[in-house]
Amino acid sequence: MAGEGIAGRTLWRLTGKDVLTFLQGLVTNDVLPLGRGPGLVWTGFLTPQGKYLADFFVIRREGDDDSFLIDIPEPLAASTLKRLTMYRLRADVQIAPADGLHVTRGTGPAPAGALPDPRAPSLGWRAYGPDTGGPAVTDWAALRVAAGVPEYPDDLLPDDSYILEMGFERLNGVNFRKGCYVGQEVTARMKHKTELRKGLRQVRLDGPSAPGTPVMAGDRVVGRLGTVAGDRALAYLRHDQAEGPLLAGSSGVFPE
Incomplete structure (x- = not known):
């Protein structure tokens, strides 16, 4: 089944032997399962004070044994990638545009290689390849509202939003067993010591x-x-x- 194109997203490719351990110490979700095979993880990237900077998908496609993709809102890409580069230090990680690849999505039968959107079953699947996709015919905003799924820029505000207040735990966007990441202390304190x-x-x-x-x-x-x-x-x-x-x-x- 042909997918629908998505405006306002950009794809970046991460390569190098340290990609997953590098991301694991920075983002809110557990990305290490992607080391075992294809998958799609939605995660947040926070300030040290625990406030939202960006959210994105980390993808391992079938056949991509040595590279991973980041699917991120285009307006957040430059600042996010600059920070990732700042944290890279001596890690074996290279970040470059994923030229020739596009993201498509749909709610019907998934094509080969597509991956389920981890935020909510009603959001269907996402696929990554050379196909630019057809025009949007699905009311994606209505699906997100019905499932309580926030997105930048209408719901998620950089340097302002706290991810637990925005439903990231319910939507599989944060893992409390994975260990430390940027902003983890504030997020854990909100989880265990305060009532939202x-x-x-x-x-x-x-x-x-x-x-x-x-x-x-x-x-x-x-x-x-x-x-x-x-x-x-x-x-x-x-x-x-x-x-x-x-x-x-x-x-x-x-x-x-």
Whole structure:
């Protein structure tokens, strides 16, 4: 089955004998299973203070025994790759554009070599190859909202978002048994020692509104809208204050 193309993504190839151990010490998820065979891992990359910098997929394709791909939002690629290069030191890791490769996706029968999206079954599969894919016919925003899956830039904000508040644990984006990584101490403390007072919620809207619109409870800002898909949206809300009538602009907001 032909896949749909994805705008705004870029692919990079990582080669060298230290790729997986290098990434393992930097990102939120466990990438070492990719050393055993093809797979797709979604992970976050954080500041030392535990705030989101980027999220991306790490991919090992069938037949790629000595290289891995990173599938990342294009606007985040330059800054992320600069940081990865800074951390590389003497590790045997080379990073270069994956020229000639594209990412496609779909929700129907998966073509050979495609890999399931690890965030949610409803998001189907992703494939990496020379095919640029066809036009998008699936309402991917609606699928993400229904599954509670955030994305940059509407939901995930660099130097601002905390991944546990944005659902990374539920969506298989963080591993608490893998050992240290950048931002691990803050993330672990949020997991084990605090009750999250803010987080991502699915909401219903009774009128039009746009991502980034503040959510108001009276004269108090209690959150902001993220991805909007028709009359459904994701919203980042303060759990203890998002009560009573809520408005985003002139539209009512109803947590679900």
